[in-house]
Amino acid sequence: MFDIGFFELVLLGIVGLLVLGPERLPHAVRMGSAYLGKIRRAVTSVREEFEREVNLHEMQERLKQQMEETGLDDARQSLQDLKQQVENPDPTPATSSQPMDNSIGGSLPAREDDDPDTRHNPTVPENEAEPMPDPAPESSPEPAANKESPKA
Secondary structure, eight states: OOOOOHHHHHHHHHHHHHHHOTTTHHHHHHHHHHHHHHHHHHHHHHHHHHHHHHHHHHHHHHHHHHHHHHTHHHHHHHHHHHHHHHHSOOOSOOOTTSOEEOTTSOEEOOOTTOOTTTSSSOOOGGGSOOOOOOOOOOOOOOOOOOOOOOOO
């Protein structure tokens, strides 16, 4: 950093001893070295951050160039188109005259009572749950008969 030799350091020590005195010189040296350490750490931190940003930018450029060379941009674009088609399906509902297209390749006939949850596992009468029986009417407590209370 600085080109300071041994004789320059000795000269600085002697001048500091004469100017500050023997009581304040050790404290001044400690404070100066503490500030110098803080400045070095800050400079090192800024340098490392700058190098990381430059390396990140270079890596992004290399990836972009490799993607263009291998044709991955086309594959990525086709995947984005497919994702958009899946997220935004054709809004026109299938009618009974048009079969519904199955993603596997077949088609299912559309019905009026078509339910997507039971399309592949339709309910049949033997699989349906039996209805619960009506609860029995609750009997109301009968009014107590007029019992003659003993008169006192």
